[in-house]
Amino acid sequence: xxxxxxxxxxxxxxxxxxxxxxxxxxxxxxxxxxxxxxxxxxxxxxxxxxxxxxxxxxxxxxxxxxxxxxxxxxxxxxxxxxxxxxxxxxxxxxxxxxxxxxxxxxxxxxxxxxxxxxxxxxxxxxxxxxxxxxxxxxxxxxxxxxxxxxxxxxxxxxxxxxxxxxxxxxxxxxxxxxxxxxxxxxxxxxxxxxxxxxxxxxxxxxxxxxxxxxxxxxxxxxxxxxxxxxxxxxxxxxxxxxxxxxxxxxxxxxxxxxxxxxxxxxxxxxxxxxxxxxxxxxxxxxxxxxxx
Amino acid sequence: xxxxxxxxxxxxxxxxxxxxxxxxxxxxxxxxxxxxxxxxxxxxxxxxxxxxxxxxxxxxxxxxxxxxxxxxxxxxxxxxxxxxxxxxxxxxxxxxxxxxxxxxxxxxxxxxxxxxxxxxxxxxxxxxxxxxxxxxxxxxxxxxxxxxxxxxxxxxxxxxxxxxxxxxxxxxxxxxxxxxxxxxxxxxxxxxxxxxxxxxxxxxxxxxxxxxxxxxxxxxxxxxxxxxxxxxxxxxxxxxxxxxxxxxxxxxxxxxxxxxxxxxxxxxxxxxxxxxxxxxxxxxxxxxxxxxxxxxxxxxxxxxxxxxxxxxxxxxxxxxxxxxxxxxxxxxxxxxxxxxx
Numbered sequence: 309x310x311x312x313x314x315x316x317x318x319x320x321x322x323x324x325x326x327x328x329x330x331x332x333x334x335x336x337x338x339x340x341x342x343x344x345x346x347x348x349x350x351x352x353x354x355x356x357x358x359x360x361x362x363x364x365x366x367x368x369x370x371x372x373x374x375x376x377x378x379x380x381x382x383x384x385x386x387x388x389x390x391x392x393x394x395x396x397x398x399x400x401x402x403x404x405x406x407x408x409x410x411x412x413x414x415x416x417x418x419x420x421x422x423x424x425x426x427x428x429x430x431x432x433x434x435x436x437x438x439x440x441x442x443x444x445x446x447x448x449x450x451x452x453x454x455x456x457x458x459x460x461x462x463x464x465x466x467x468x469x470x471x472x473x474x475x476x477x478x479x480x481x482x483x484x485x486x487x488x489x490x491x492x493x494x495x496x497x498x499x500x501x502x503x504x505x506x507x508x509x510x511x512x513x514x515x516x517x518x519x520x521x522x523x524x525x526x527x528x529x530x531x532x533x534x535x536x537x538x539x540x541x542x543x544x545x546x547x548x549x550x551x552x553x554x555x556x557x558x559x560x561x562x563x564x565x566x567x568x569x570x571x572x573x574x575x576x577x578x579x580x581x582x583x584x585x586x587x588x589x590x591x592x593x594x595x596x597x598x599x600x
Numbered sequence: 601x602x603x604x605x606x607x608x609x610x611x612x613x614x615x616x617x618x619x620x621x622x623x624x625x626x627x628x629x630x631x632x633x634x635x636x637x638x639x640x641x642x643x644x645x646x647x648x649x650x651x652x653x654x655x656x657x658x659x660x661x662x663x664x665x666x667x668x669x670x671x672x673x674x675x676x677x678x679x680x681x682x683x684x685x686x687x688x689x690x691x692x693x694x695x696x697x698x699x700x701x702x703x704x705x706x707x708x709x710x711x712x713x714x715x716x717x718x719x720x721x722x723x724x725x726x727x728x729x730x731x732x733x734x735x736x737x738x739x740x741x742x743x744x745x746x747x748x749x750x751x752x753x754x755x756x757x758x759x760x761x762x763x764x765x766x767x768x769x770x771x772x773x774x775x776x777x778x779x780x781x782x783x784x785x786x787x788x789x790x791x792x793x794x795x796x797x798x799x800x801x802x803x804x805x806x807x808x809x810x811x812x813x814x815x816x817x818x819x820x821x822x823x824x825x826x827x828x829x830x831x832x833x834x835x836x837x838x839x840x841x842x843x844x845x846x847x848x849x850x851x852x853x854x855x856x857x858x859x860x861x862x863x864x865x866x867x868x869x870x871x872x873x874x875x876x877x878x879x880x881x882x883x884x885x886x887x888x889x890x891x892x893x894x895x896x897x898x899x900x901x902x903x904x905x906x907x908x909x910x911x912x913x914x915x916x917x918x919x920x921x922x923x924x925x926x927x928x929x930x931x932x933x934x935x936x937x938x939x940x941x
Contacts, residue, residue, distance in 0.1 A: 343733075393917060394917065394920055396920075397921070398876060398920065398921055400871065400872045401920050401921065401922070403868070404869050404873070405913060405916050407869055407912065408909035408913045408916070409909060409913075410909070411906060411908050411912070412909035415902075415907075415909070416903065416906050418902070418905075529737075529741075532737075536730065536731060536734045540730060574738070574742040574745050574746075581723070581734070581735045581738050584726070584731055584734070585723055585726055588726045589731070590731070
């Protein structure tokens with residue numbers, strides 16, 4: 309029982325990482341209706357920007373805000389420059405463009421800042437919470453920030469005019485355009501916001517996994533898995549899914565024989581696929597009904 | 601009023617070009633020229649380049665497998681590296697443990713992959729789009745770990761993998777092993793591309809494409825969508841598995857880490873670049889997958905990924921629906937230039 313509780317707590321701590329990434333994933337999914345495969349690399353790049361500002365001697369929160377703002381602008385720029393010209397290309401071509409963006413960001417980050425791992429500071433300190441080693445203040449802070457972002461996004465999409473316009477542009481671009489919403493800019497805004505959320509996620513994750521160009525690959529995959537498990541149409545579901553993936557992964561690694569560190573990702577994925585068999589649109593997702 | 605013979609009416613109704621059966625179509629001429637060129641190349645070029653062309657054909661075949669599923673049936677897969685790996689390992693294990701001749705391993709690898717693909721297609725029936733992508737992605741990440749799995753080590757050779765011997769040309773054939781392997785691969789490739797083209801022209805092929813275009817309408821027309829979807833999964837895995845076996849024979853080595861998720865991504869890129877839903881386009885995809893990373897590496901080692909990305913983006917800008925779409929577009933342009941509209 310002690311062990312179970314410990315593993316669940318540890319799972320929640322890693323789950324917070326996946327949850328914040330899953331949130332960024334769902335954000336962009338709602339804006340553009342595709343998964344962005346370069347999302348993790350965008351977050352990584354933002355984190356490097358913050359690191360660079362810290363190297364220049366900026367205080368933590370200045371660098372934090374600076375990186376988030378730059379990422380927001382960068383996200384919009386990527387949409388305007390790279391993806392607007394191919395917005396009418398087939399979906400799979402756009403997917404390949406994401407892969408291209410992935411390569412460009414990953415390789416240029418390695419070129420600018422090299423591949424050595426760097427440590428990244430945390431604003432929450434790393435003292436253990438509750439006097440145990442399981443969950444530190446940083447993890448607790450990470451969970452808190454993730455939930456805070458979720459709340460803010462919920463309010464934004466639920467209560468603000470702009471949020472309503474963005475939702476309209478995503479669900480029905482044709483009609484949205486007819487009522488005077490600038491759909492193109494809403495999509496760009498979605499990119500910007502998702503880049504900003506990704507930047508926050510990156511800066512929270514970096515103290516745990518250390519900063520280097522490949523730091524996001526595993527995190528992004530788990531984030532995707534969490535987002536899909538929770539349901540791509542529900543930000544809250546994505547966060548819950550992210551936490552669930554962390555817990556499942558940890559429990560599988562501990563309690564199923566033969567499963568070491570290597571196989572636990574597989575086990576987690578197989579379990580997720582099993583859940584999807586029962587709920588094909590994710591646990592909290594809306595089932596899409598098609599009209600004939 | 602004279603009634604024209606029945607045949608003419610039917611043919612004229614279908615397409616005016618069918619009437620000129622005696623004259624080969626441009627398409628046939630191009631295919632014939634390509635085959636002749638492919639037969640001459642190994643005697644002209646250096647053997648390393650011949651080897652690379654063999655690999656282009658192997659990737660082309662694997663991409664064709666993915667194309668059958670994604671391009672023609674509309675099911676998305678990030679798991680084809682797993683089928684490729686299963687094919688490669690089946691070939692290697694059969695050659696290593698049972699001393700089977702290399703050419704027998706291809707049908708075996710294909711059959712194993714067909715069964716695995718068919719079985720995987722069953723749960724995939726419940727999933728669509730990105731959810732299917734995640735399920736197939738799970739397969740892709742599981743594969744290298746299963747291959748490294750301790751209890752299976754006597755069979756798979758664990759992390760070290762299996763080394764296989766390069767097949768010699770049959771006695772009396774004046775070719776070196778690279779040339780022989782090239783021709784062997786070319787023969788398999790032609791056979792499988794022709795089969796795929798015929799399959800897609802048939803009633804079955806139309807059913808497969810109808811499911812892609814409108815699953816509900818297809819079901820209303822009496823197409824057993826579940827059966828066709830799972831069968832397409834199987835056939836697609838068959839193609840990619842045979843490609844995997846050929847690849848293992850050509851490279852003479854299999855190891856778990858050659859069949860990661862990244863291979864799936866490469867195949868997907870090849871599919872897009874070649875043209876989704878185009879059979880000859882798959883071969884162009886093979887060219888891209890093999891040569892572009894090397895070119896990027898040569899331009900700059902540090903920025904290889906960025907250069908690869910930029911080349912890929914440029915290709916997508918110039919040809920948003922792949923090489924096949926580009927050729928179709930160019931041909932339509934050329935034709936309409938000649939005639940007044």
